């Protein structure tokens with residue numbers, strides 16, 4: 001620990017490359033990898049470098065719930081790119097590139113949080129090309145990518161010179177580890193670009209946590225855990241889809257979330273508060289609106305991974321089902 005290297009030693013970064021390889025086999029030199037204490041820190045570093053105070057960034061219209069907080073912290077404004085059933089619509093991304101002169105795009109194209117959609121290879125290529133044309137930097141967040149080995153390669157791999165790609169350990173290894181791997185463009189001198197933040201420690205991963213992660217990857221334990229997480233996700237997803245299949249749900253195999261569009265005439269706020277009174281916590285679409293305001297999509301996001309056991313999940317899902325049936329009857 002005395003010799004800890006702030007962004008990870010060569011050995012740590014080689015282990016990180018092994019971990020990322022199934023999703024990003026072409027990342028090349030492991031010196032492109034920096035290790036941080038998670039995705040949020042990596043995103044704040046990215047914004048610090050590319051998004052001056054007062055600038056505009058884009059994100060999927062529904063996005064990671066803390067994005068508005070991170071944007072406020074960085075002093076930037078977020079504009080939401082409209083989505084369809086597959087995810088971000090490239091033509092809408094291009095329209096906003098013309099209208100809003102954004103400096104960057106935050107995106108989560110694989111098992112998108114909250115809608116669970118995954119972008120096709122064609123859309124990824126279109127988004128990479130548009131970002132290049134308009135000089136927009138990309139931050140691709142892929143916390144669930146390893147649960148979806150068949151997803152198309154990252155957008156970042158199609159435009160590596162303008163992209164940061166981050167995979168935190170929270171979802172596919174262990175939430176308490178607080179380590180994230182971030183692939184930055186080849187040849188950038190991070191310490192020069194970060195200025196004084198480069199000398200601060202708030203974004204650095206604990207050397208002990210990094211040593212643990214490196215050991216777990218090298219020994220194969222991390223892959224065993226990942227396999228078990230994948231299997232558990234599959235079981236939970238099958239259970240949830242069986243119970244809720246009469247509703248408009250999106251929940252692909254191994255997804256950690258289920259997205260449920262509510263029938264017209266039922267309101268997400270009402271259902272959320274009814275469920276809360278029964279001790280069940282679900283999120284509504286309004287909590288994911290990228291610009292922090294505006295209307296949601298009248299939908300719920302159920303976190304299938306939060307309950308401590310599949311039995312507890314089954315109990316909660318049955319209560320959700322009966323609440324939805326009663327709300328439907330009362331319309």
Ligand SMILES: Cc1ncc(COP(=O)(O)O)c(C=O)c1O
Pocket residue numbers: 037038039040041064108113141143167168169170171179180
């Ligand atoms: C979209 C998204 N990105 C990243 C993360 C993880 O962030 P971190 O690596 O900071 O724990 C989460 C949730 O845990 C998430 O939902």
